[in-house]
Amino acid sequence: MNGPHDLGGMMGFGPIKPERNEPVFHAPWERRMFALDFAFGAADNQPIDANRHRHEKIPPPRYLNSSYYQKWLESLELRVVEPGFASEAELAAGHSVNPPIHAHGLLRGSDVANAVATRWPYTRPAGAPAMYAVGERVKTRNIHPIGHTRLPGYARAHIGTVERVNGCMVFPDSNAHGRGEDPHWCYCICFAGIELWGSDADPALSVSLDLWEPYLEAPDPT
Amino acid sequence: MEPPRHDTHEHSDHEHEHDHDEGSMLSDTALRVRALESLLVEKGYVDPAALNILIDTYETKIGPRNGARVVARAWTDPSYREWLLRDGTEAIASLGYSGVQGDHMVVVENTPQQHNMIVCTLCSCYPWPVLGLPPVWYKSASYRSRAVIDPRSILTEFGVTLPAETNIRVWDSTAEIRYLVLPMRPGGTENWNEDRLAPLVTRDSMIGTGLPLAPDEARQ
Numbered sequence: 117m118n119g120p121h122d123l124g125g126m127m128g129f130g131p132i133k134p135e136r137n138e139p140v141f142h143a144p145w146e147r148r149m150f151a152l153d154f155a156f157g158a159a160d161n162q163p164i165d166a167n168r169h170r171h172e173k174i175p176p177p178r179y180l181n182s183s184y185y186q187k188w189l190e191s192l193e194l195r196v197v198e199p200g201f202a203s204e205a206e207l208a209a210g211h212s213v214n215p216p217i218h219a220h221g222l223l224r225g226s227d228v229a230n231a232v233a234t235r236w237p238y239t240r241p242a243g244a245p246a247m248y249a250v251g252e253r254v255k256t257r258n259i260h261p262i263g264h265t266r267l268p269g270y271a272r273a274h275i276g277t278v279e280r281v282n283g284c285m286v287f288p289d290s291n292a293h294g295r296g297e298d299p300h301w302c303y304c305i306c307f308a309g310i311e312l313w314g315s316d317a318d319p320a321l322s323v324s325l326d327l328w329e330p331y332l333e334a335p336d337p338t
Numbered sequence: 339m340e341p342p343r344h345d346t347h348e349h350s351d352h353e354h355e356h357d358h359d360e361g362s363m364l365s366d367t368a369l370r371v372r373a374l375e376s377l378l379v380e381k382g383y384v385d386p387a388a389l390n391i392l393i394d395t396y397e398t399k400i401g402p403r404n405g406a407r408v409v410a411r412a413w414t415d416p417s418y419r420e421w422l423l424r425d426g427t428e429a430i431a432s433l434g435y436s437g438v439q440g441d442h443m444v445v446v447e448n449t450p451q452q453h454n455m456i457v458c459t460l461c462s463c464y465p466w467p468v469l470g471l472p473p474v475w476y477k478s479a480s481y482r483s484r485a486v487i488d489p490r491s492i493l494t495e496f497g498v499t500l501p502a503e504t505n506i507r508v509w510d511s512t513a514e515i516r517y518l519v520l521p522m523r524p525g526g527t528e529n530w531n532e533d534r535l536a537p538l539v540t541r542d543s544m545i546g547t548g549l550p551l552a553p554d555e556a557r558q
Binding site: 228232 | 364365367368370371372373374375376377378380381382383384385387388389390391392393395396397400401427431436437438440441442444459460461462467470471473474475477478479480481482483484485486487488489490492495496502503504505506507508509510511512513514515542547
């Protein structure tokens with residue numbers, strides 16, 4: 117979706133302000149929020165794609181005015197209430213009234229070290245050979261899906277070069293919506309800065325993105 | 339020019355102030371998080387012990403010191419460097435760093451011809467096993483919006499000036515591939531071993547918004 121999260125190329129946000137000796141968390145509630153989000157993943161077992169889409173759907177004014185962990189909070193509250201893990205009233209009270217529903221699993225303290233260090237590859241067996249090869253020119257499609265996509269607006273309808281074939285990977289556009297992993301080939305595509313931003317762009321700039329085959333087409337013959 | 343009023347950095351500071359006096363002056367946000375935690379624990383969906391261990395893990399165990407070990411090893415061991423650039427995931431895992439938000443690692447090497455910078459314009463994807471959780475500026479709208487269109491201005495704000503002819507390659511983390519920059523080894527460290535080199539490797543140098551410390555900077 118063309119949401120407030122799709123920030124590449126926007127202007128006016130001002131200078132970047134790195135913080136010296138920045139702490140990992142800036143408030144006690146951020147610590148708890150981070151850990152709750154992580155731990156609840158064992159209970160609801162939702163793909164990260166669905167979670168990203170939940171963030172994208174936060175209305176633009178609130179999205180841009182919320183800190184990172186405030187967005188996590190808004191998203192986790194929805195993850196709890198929408199499937200019925202708890203009611204709105206229970207959430208408001210911070211107290212359980214109804215019995216819990218079946219959860220996928222529970223992350224115990226003794227499981228954390230393993231859960232943190234375990235790799236969950238996103239590559240899947242391919243149903244067909246990759247359509248494009250390293251060095252080949254491709255064009256991104258001019259698409260504006262209303263659901264989740266990982267093709268940013270600034271990289272649509274542009275020509276780039278395949279730099280790496282990442283493998284056949286879980287397709288977020290399907291997986292975020294409960295339509296299955298629907299794996300597709302994923303490629304690292306390199307674009308010249310002047311291709312993306314026009315002739316005023318820094319000629320020494322190039323930008324690479326990891327993009328799935330359904331985002332791509334053969335460029336017009338030249 | 340009007341100062342930015344709504345970036346996430348300022349918001350965090352704002353929340354921070356409210357949390358100083360926990361118990362009597364909790365912000366709405368802090369109260370909501372507390373209610374959510376109470377509820378999820380009471381219903382048995384989360385184990386409080388797991389929460390505390392998760393916090394401790396990401397505050398004290400998983401952070402940019404991990405990535406610095408990877409870089410220092412690559413600087414001193416040519417065969418490791420070659421492996422790291424060819425198969426980042428396995429080469430990094432061999433040092434004990436793997437897992438969540440590092441399932442597919444690609445390491446990109448800075449050279450005199452090319453400087454690399456990492457961003458996630460769509461959310462805030464970041465290589466947790468080697469760098470820990472991202473700093474606030476990395477998650478800010480300022481950084482996410484500008485990195486792909488004008489990275490040189492960002493480098494200037496970080497005090498990094500590159501020769502005009504140095505190409506800048508920005509890697510937008512749009513899939514589950516996570517990137518780590520292998521910065522150039524500072525001059526004057528020719529006989530240094532891995533343990534001595536690792537403290538020169540800053541977090542920002544592995545994101546591409548900074549350079550490693552010079553030997554005289556490290557002594558300070």
